[in-house]
Amino acid sequence: MGGSQRLRKAAVIVLGLVWLAPIYLMLVNAAKPEDTYVDSSAWVPADISGLWDNINTAWTRGHLSESFSATAVYSVTAPALSVLIGAAAGYAIVALRLRAGFLWLVVIFTSSVFPLQMLLMPLFTGYVDFDLYDTRLGMILIYTVVSVAFTSFVMRNFFSGIARQTFEAAIVDGASTWRIFWRIYLPMSTPALVALFILQATSVWNDLLLGLTLTRSEEVRPLMASLAALQGNYGGATMPVLLAGGLIVSIPTVLLFLFTQRFFARGLSLGQF
Structure with missing residues (x-):
């Protein structure tokens, strides 16, 4: 050596x-x-x-048990929806050659240009006006919306690498555009879809800002917001409880990466990220 x-x-x-x-x-x-x-x-x-x-104290008295189930729903539903919507947008722009497709991509991507902090006040006001504040449906909607820009951008790039002849051959065989999307394009992009899902699920799981702004009850509040409330309730004298709560919050994302690392590595190796 x-x-x-x-x-x-x-x-x-x-x-x-x-x-x-x-x-x-x-x-x-x-x-x-x-x-x-x-x-x-x-x-x-x-x-x-x-x-x-310490784990038991954080889980019960810190109300992490209620937030865990809510966050699990958010981390599965919202990333799945955002990946599906992003794939559909990329398919429409690339395969269907949507008129002014690049302009539509720019419009979609501009939703991520402004910092989320700038949108918190109008977002909070709109959620209150439409009775979406402190609801699981409202949290799923906002987590889906903030993820669609990135998934659309990545899937558009991925579908650009698929030969146009694939789409044309399927059309000649009599397949509809929806059938081509579900049976050809989505299966071909499985590694990218899985990698995107993992990234978005981790982002939703670790969210604090939206959870603090748009929720207040334990059964709707995400885990990170509940962990922040745990810190406010117990203070520095019970730092082991806070660290035990952080351990509870961290384990699911670690397990997610361990069990899906093969798909995640394949998605990253495609060079579209």
């Missing part, structure tokens, strides 16, 4: 340790009993007997 290879290997190890340091701190301190946390160093492991108690 040459000197440059050893240097690269050492750099990778150092970067890996730096990346794992926050995870180590969260696990070590989430396992500490509340009465021993203040008197111990954050870097030194202590008695792990407090881990289950």
